[in-house]
Amino acid sequence: MTALSPTALEEAAKAFQSAYHEHADTLEGYEAMLTAAITAYLAQREKEGFVEVPVEPTVTMRKAAVEADDERTGNETCAHIYRAMLTAASQEQNDA
Structure with a gap:
């Protein structure tokens, strides 16, 4: 926390x-x-740069991570995947 x-x-x-x-x-x-x-x-x-996300990634977040991983290689991969997962979580919350 x-x-x-x-x-x-x-x-x-x-x-x-x-x-x-x-x-x-x-x-x-x-x-x-x-x-x-x-x-x-x-x-x-x-x-301040913080958002609320689930403790465990949702199916949508995991799918976004796999798609993001396919798009990049090298050092920027983790940050790119993380941003994709946060975007997916935000979109899921807005859809709810």
Whole structure:
């Protein structure tokens, strides 16, 4: 697990406070506050160069790795494969 980002935590706290002032003390209000905080945290982490991916690569990610491996050789192969897998994971998440 990566270390928590202080900047991302600040963004999450701001989003939580903003949502707190907009919502009444209801279950839906608490869900909105938590969703705002989590969304702000993840958005800041993405700005910092981190994305959320599954612990184990999905079938789509593995297929992307095989295709990327066929495209390159040498030192850049690992980075190219890694980027292809992250792109596949992101596309899968967007499709969900």
